[in-house]
Amino acid sequence: MVSRIDRKQVVDTALRLLNEVGLDGLTLRRIAKELNVQAPALYWHFKNKQELLDEMATEMFRRMFAPMPGEGAGARGLGGTWQEVLLTSCRSLRRELLGYRDGGKVFSGTRMTDESYARPLDNILRRLTAAGFPPGPAARAWWTAYHYTIGAVIEEQSVFPEPGEPEARRPEDRDPAYDIESRAQKIGGSYPLAARAGEEMFGDLERGFEEGLRIIVAGIEATAGG
Known part of the structure; x- marks a missing residue:
């Protein structure tokens, strides 16, 4: 059959x-x-479902890198410095995953079912090694930025579960469990710093992602930058 x-x-x-x-x-x-x-x-x-999730993540990856960044006019170019390469790659990854509900969770911990990941990964690593990184530190730099991005997307999709462009979000799209004022009222009396941190963690998620990503890149530059 x-x-x-x-x-x-x-x-x-x-x-x-x-x-x-x-x-x-x-x-x-x-x-x-x-x-x-x-x-x-x-x-x-x-x-089983895990095999399906592996293939779903692989298909998401194929769609992200078609055309592959940095190849040809009109591609999602990875021009500029190695810092810009990491920033552009992670921004693109975040935006693509936000287009799927629970996209970060689907992508996290799954295994690629083919070698479609190898060419774009090699492209990024070539840009880093060309800037002076040895192969090992180049791979670690990308892996660190990648992990940050996946984790940030998972957290972001807890606050805004519905898929779509970040610019199109409305206040009512936010999960009520992440209401900043309510959180501050509950813990502010005893834990004022923790209450104040809520605005940074769950407020402007676009700004928060950018600032965190730049911290990652600055840390890479300080320890292994080319």
Whole structure:
């Protein structure tokens, strides 16, 4: 017996449903219903949900780097200094992941199912080594900035669960659990500094990401910069 659906159909449907129901609501049974097949039909392509998540993350990566940064006119260029390379790469990664509900969680901890990641990664590392980084520190610099970005996206999507452009967010899109004034009222009397920190952590997330990213880049420059 051969499944009448292919692997790409399953992944495309899963990514679309992800934006509707989130990671917790995304089940193989729900995907099968959307495709109008029985759930066992999906097991021709994916043994379990983790295998599906791995392929979803890989497809998200393929979409991010098509065209690949730094290649050709119109590509998401990685020109300039190595600092600008890291800043541009991480900004692009954040923006792309914010386009998927729970995009940070889906991307975190998954394994790439093909080698599509290798070419853009090599491109970034070549820019760093050309600036004077040895291969090891170049890889560590990117890995550190990458980890910061993924973690920041996960936290950001807790505050604003719905996918979309950060510029299009409205105050009512914020999860009520992250209401800054309410948080400050609860803890401000006993823990004034912790209360005040809420504005930095959960207020202007765009500014917060940029400042944190620049701290990362400055730290790399101070310890291993080329």
